[in-house]
Structures are given as structure tokens and as C-alpha cells.
Amino acid sequence: MKATLQTLFALGRGDKAADRVVPPTGFTARLTLFAAAAMAFLAVFALALSLAAARLATSWGDELARASTVRISAPDGQMAEQTATALRLLQQTPGVASARALSEAEQQALLEPWFGPDLPVAQLPVPQLIEVLETPEGYDPDGLRLRLQAEVPGAVLDDHARWRKPLIAAASRLRLLGWASALMIAATVGAMVTLAANAALAANAQVIAVLRLVGATDAYIARAFVRRFTLRALSGAAAGTVLGIGAVLLMPPAGETASFLTGLGFRGWHWVVPLLVPPLAAAVAFVATAVAARRVLGGLS
Amino acid sequence: MGKAHFPGAARIAYAARLMHNRPSFSGDGTGVIELDNVAYSYGGGELLSELSLQLAPGSFHFLTGPSGAGKTTLLKLCYGALRPTAGVARLFGQDVRQMDRDDIAMSRRRIGVVHQDCQFLDHLSVAENVALPMAVAGQAMPEQDDNLRELMAWVGLTERAGALPPELSGGERQRAALARAVIMSPEVVLADEPTGNVDWEMSQRLLRLLIELNRMGVTVLIATHDLQLIRAAKSQVQARVLRIANRRLNAAGVDL
Ligand SMILES: Nc1ncnc2c1ncn2[C@@H]1O[C@H](COP(=O)(O)OP(=O)(O)OP(=O)(O)O)[C@@H](O)[C@H]1O
Ligand SMILES: [Mg+2]
Numbered sequence: 203m204k205a206t207l208q209t210l211f212a213l214g215r216g217d218k219a220a221d222r223v224v225p226p227t228g229f230t231a232r233l234t235l236f237a238a239a240a241m242a243f244l245a246v247f248a249l250a251l252s253l254a255a256a257r258l259a260t261s262w263g264d265e266l267a268r269a270s271t272v273r274i275s276a277p278d279g280q281m282a283e284q285t286a287t288a289l290r291l292l293q294q295t296p297g298v299a300s301a302r303a304l305s306e307a308e309q310q311a312l313l314e315p316w317f318g319p320d321l322p323v324a325q326l327p328v329p330q331l332i333e334v335l336e337t338p339e340g341y342d343p344d345g346l347r348l349r350l351q352a353e354v355p356g357a358v359l360d361d362h363a364r365w366r367k368p369l370i371a372a373a374s375r376l377r378l379l380g381w382a383s384a385l386m387i388a389a390t391v392g393a394m395v396t397l398a399a400n401a402a403l404a405a406n407a408q409v410i411a412v413l414r415l416v417g418a419t420d421a422y423i424a425r426a427f428v429r430r431f432t433l434r435a436l437s438g439a440a441a442g443t444v445l446g447i448g449a450v451l452l453m454p455p456a457g458e459t460a461s462f463l464t465g466l467g468f469r470g471w472h473w474v475v476p477l478l479v480p481p482l483a484a485a486v487a488f489v490a491t492a493v494a495a496r497r498v499l500g501g502l503s
Numbered sequence: 504m505g506k507a508h509f510p511g512a513a514r515i516a517y518a519a520r521l522m523h524n525r526p527s528f529s530g531d532g533t534g535v536i537e538l539d540n541v542a543y544s545y546g547g548g549e550l551l552s553e554l555s556l557q558l559a560p561g562s563f564h565f566l567t568g569p570s571g572a573g574k575t576t577l578l579k580l581c582y583g584a585l586r587p588t589a590g591v592a593r594l595f596g597q598d599v600r601q602m603d604r605d606d607i608a609m610s611r612r613r614i615g616v617v618h619q620d621c622q623f624l625d626h627l628s629v630a631e632n633v634a635l636p637m638a639v640a641g642q643a644m645p646e647q648d649d650n651l652r653e654l655m656a657w658v659g660l661t662e663r664a665g666a667l668p669p670e671l672s673g674g675e676r677q678r679a680a681l682a683r684a685v686i687m688s689p690e691v692v693l694a695d696e697p698t699g700n701v702d703w704e705m706s707q708r709l710l711r712l713l714i715e716l717n718r719m720g721v722t723v724l725i726a727t728h729d730l731q732l733i734r735a736a737k738s739q740v741q742a743r744v745l746r747i748a749n750r751r752l753n754a755a756g757v758d759l
Contacts, residue, residue, distance in 0.1 A: 420608070
């Protein structure tokens with residue numbers, strides 16, 4: 203732990219000499235950079251997906267949770283009476299904030315997209331709709347359904363939960379998948395850097411032996427490798443993140459009718475999240491290399 | 504090439520640093536490096552047994568014995584690269600068993616080692632390699648450049664300072680290794696076959712460099728099977744000769 207802290211401080215300070223003791227390796231360096239960039243690019247998308255799914259689940263939950271509908275189908279003569287009974291019953295139900303029968307004009311507006319503007323609603327056996335707004339605590343839908351059944355035979359309660367719940371569940375699952383992907387990407391970065399660091403440590407066995415011989419501590423030797431891989435992961439991930447954000451920005455803008463895909467951007471403070479990708483990749487690389495170096499160096503005489 | 508003199512300024516600086524280093528030695532015995540009844544085995548039978556050795560400050564020792572007798576192994580025990588399988592090894596009074604890897608690394612800064620197969624960082628210049636012990640110790644002294652230049656002149660490598668180690672001849676490598684071993688002004692220099700790859704003339708030169716260090720108070724231990732070299736040294740310095748035979752360490756016979 204102490205050695206890790208020292209390494210961390212030294213990393214911040216920078217040490218030209220310690221950097222030079224390990225020979226430069228062009229090809230593997232570029233591979234590490236590329237892999238870090240690709241992983242960061244994917245991570246940006248996984249995060250965008252998670253955050254969009256979370257946003258969707260919240261907004262669907264908010265919008266739909268509050269509104270339910272009671273639909274009354276009754277013969278012409280009983281329509282007004284049953285509507286009045288249902289309204290009274292609803293107003294007495296705990297958890298219902300307000301209940302309001304939709305006017306003819308409102309019902310016509312609802313039907314317009316399907317039947318055109320000239321539909322004479324009044325002359326058709328269209329059911330009467332009552333819009334029910336819940337208090338935040340909500341009501342008990344099963345209890346309300348039973349009471350409606352007893353007093354208003356033609357009433358059907360549609361609390362939207364039936365189709366809302368699976369959608370919200372799907373959105374939550376999607377968010378979870380996004381976070382899981384981001385975690386797996388981080389783990390992959392760790393695995394990749396560990397492999398690369400092990401290869402570098404093995405390839406530089408002579409360098410390590412010489413450094414030990416002239417009195418270098420393990421912390422000094424480890425630092426040369428840790429610094430190198432941390433900087434590679436940082437710069438690779440920075441490039442990948444920039445590309446990823448660019449790609450997200452190129453998604454078509456979300457309009458009024460925001461569908462799921464067009465909503466796949468970052469909003470507000472969420473823009474901070476992709477910016478965390480490069481430092482996190484660097485942190486993962488730092489830990490992975492430090493652990494690999496400690497293991498390899500500890501096994502030497 | 505016949506003359507080798509440790510340059511004046513560097514010599515004084517070296518001696519001063521050596522005096523400065525001395526008080527930190529707090530051995531309870533009498534040697535800077537002590538092996539007490541030590542045994543070592545690489546896993547099979549014992550290679551060395553019941554071996555005791557004391558390197559008194561400022562002493563000059565030769566270590567000899569047939570190839571494979573364990574000279575390199577013994578040197579490694581002396582700088583903590585190997586830990587004895589039995590007995591006690593002490594570096595500057597500290598029991599090796601109680602030293603962790605960092606303690607060993609720190610003790611390397613007081614013990615200059617010339618390996619039998621001199622290894623360098625092949626991507627750095629000879630001068631950078633010679634200065635490497637200072638770099639890893641975090642010491643970038645202002646006078647380092649002068650010191651380094653004089654040291655390079657002392658081992659006759661001024662012309663080759665910018666070359667890469669793979670471009671050096673065997674003798675040049677050994678001189679570079681010697682320069683690297685002494686740049687930290689160590690109290691002890693352990694040299695394993697320092698004249699292995701060089702002709703008689705060059706081996707005399709390297710020997711004089713080591714003798715000169717010894718005159719400044721540096722403890723020197725040289726492993727070699729070059730008996731001629733030992734004879735040549737004995738005329739210039741009071742050297743003790745140790746021989747490894749039958750896994751034990753003995754004072755060498757009268758043949759020298
Ligand atoms: N790492 C090792 N593992 C196993 N055996 C080893 C190891 N290093 C050395 N040996 C064996 O130990 C014995 C002594 O080796 P060492 O290098 O100490 O001999 P030496 O006296 O220095 O020989 P030379 O004069 O040829 O340099 C040899 O038989 C060698 O094969
Ligand atoms: Mg040997």
C-alpha cells in the first residue's frame with residue numbers, strides 16, 4: 203500500500219530518468235493505446251445506453267403512474283347516471299387526487315387520429331372516459347375495481363400498470379445491462395493491461411536484473427512500468443472517449459416524439475459521466491500494472 | 504594505456520564521500536561483510552558448507568577455486584542476491600534474514616558489484632549506464648557530470664561514452680562495469696572475474712584501478728582463477744587469498 207502511494211505520487215511528479223530505464227517498445231505500445239481507445243469508445247456507448255434507459259424508465263414511470271382511466275360503456279339512458287356514480291365513488295376513494303369526465307370535444311380529439319376530425323362522437327356508442335389522477339401515495343387498484351364492479355356495472359378501470367410495468371422492467375434491465383457492460387469493459391482493460399504489463403516485465407528481465415544490481419528498489423522499477431502503462435491507457439482512452447462522444451453527438455436529435463434511440467445522448471450533468479472514462483481507464487491500468495509488477499518483482503531474488 | 508590514475512578531484516571527492524559514509528556502518532563484528540558458518544545449496548546437495556568469511560574494512564581479498572566451485576555463488580551471498588540456506592550472513596552488521604527487498608536494494612548502494620557477465624541497459628549510452636546507480640538512487644548531483652567525466656577517463660572510456668553497450672569490446676564492458684560499480688563511492692567492491700575477457704595488459708590496468716580504490720579505503724574482493732593476476736597483485740597490495748575447495752573456504756596454499 204505504501205509502495206503504491208509512493209508510486210502514485212511519483213507518477214504525478216514525473217520522472218524522466220525512471221521512464222528511460224525501460225526500453226521503448228513501439229509496437230506493443232501502439233497495441234495498448236489502440237485497445238484502450240476501443241474500450242473507451244465502447245464504454246461511452248454502454249454508458250449512454252444505461253443513462254438513456256434510466257431516463258426512459260423514470261419518465262415512463264412518472265408520466266404513467268399518475269394517470270389511470272375509467273371507461274364506462276352503458277346503454278344511452280344509463281350513461282349519465284353511471285358516470286355520476288363512478289365520479290362520486292372515485293372522489294371518495296383514498297389515493298385519488300381528482301377524477302374528471304372527459305368532455306365530448308376531448309374525446310373527439312383522442313379519437314381524431316384514428317377516425318378523422320368529422321366523427322360525430324355524440325351519435326356513436328363511444329364509451330365515456332374518466333381521467334383519474336392519483337396522489338403520490340396511489341390507490342389500491344384491486345379494491346377500486348371491486349367497488350366499481352358492485353356499483354357501476356359498465357365501468358372498467360384501466361390503471362395502465364398492465365402494460366407499463368413490463369416496459370419499465372425492460373428499461374431497467376437495459377440500464378443494468380449497460381452498467382454491466384461498462385464494468386466488463388473496465389475488467390477487460392484491466393486484463394489487457396495485465397497481459398501487456400506481464401509481457402513487458404518478462405521481456406525486460408535483464409533490465410530489471412541490472413536495476414536491482416545497481417540498487418534500484420522495487421518501487422522504482424515498478425514505477426517505470428506503471429507510469430508507462432497508465433499514461434498509455436489514459437491517452438488511448440481519451441482518444442476513444444472523444445470519438446465515442448462525437449459518435450453520440452452525431453445521433454439524430456431527439457424531437458417532440460422522442461423515441462428510444464434518438465434519446466440516446468447525454469443530458470445535463472450526465473455529460474460528466476463519459477469524461478470519467480479516461481481517468482478510470484488510467485486507474486485500472488495503474489492498479490493492474492502495479493499488481494503485476496509487485497508479483498513479478500516479489501518473485502525475484 | 505599503461506598508466507591508470509584515479510583523477511585528482513574525483514579521488515578527493517571519492518575519499519570524502521567514503522569518510523562520510525563510514526559512520527553509518529554499525530557492525531557488531533569486525534567485517535563490513537560477514538558470513539558465519541554459512542551453507543548454500545541450489546536445491547540439490549550443498550554447494551558450500553560451514554563457510555565463514557569476514558571482510559574487514561579496507562581489506563583486499565582474492566577468491567579462487569576451480570570453475571563451478573561456487574565463487575560466483577559466494578559473491579552473491581556477499582551482496583544479498585542469495586540468502587544462505589544455513590548460517591548467518593551480515594551486510595554492514597545487519598543480518599540478511601532480517602533485511603527485506605528494499606533493505607537489500609539500499610545495501611547495493613554501498614556495495615559495488617562487477618558481474619562475471621557484465622550486463623547493461625542496452626538502449627542507454629555507456630555514460631548513462633555508468634551513472635545509473637545515481638539515477639536509481641534519485642541522486643542527480645550538480646557535480647555529477649564532472650564526476651562522471653573523470654570516472655570515464657579513469658577507466659579509459661571517454662571516447663566511448665556515447666556508445667551503446669552492445670558496441671563495446673569485452674574489456675571495455677568490464678571497465679564500464681567497474682566504473683558503474685564505483686560511481687556511488689561504495690565501501691565494498693565485489694568483482695567477479697573482472698579480467699575474464701581481457702589481455703594481460705588490460706587485466707593489469709583493471710587490477711591497478713582496484714588497488715587504487717583499496718588504497719582509498721575501499722574493501723575489495725575479487726573472484727578469479729587467474730593465479731598470475733593474484734601474484735601480480737601481491738607485489739602491490741597486501742592481499743589475502745581464499746580458495747574454495749571441497750565446498751569449504753580455505754586460506755590458499757604457499758604456491759602463491
Ligand atoms: N541458479 C542456479 N541454479 C542451480 N545451480 C546453479 C545456479 N547457479 C549456479 N549453479 C551451479 O552451482 C555451481 C557453482 O556455480 P558458480 O557460478 O558459483 O561457480 P563459479 O565458481 O563462479 O564458476 P566459474 O569459475 O566458472 O565462474 C555450478 O555447478 C553451477 O552449475
Ligand atoms: Mg563464476
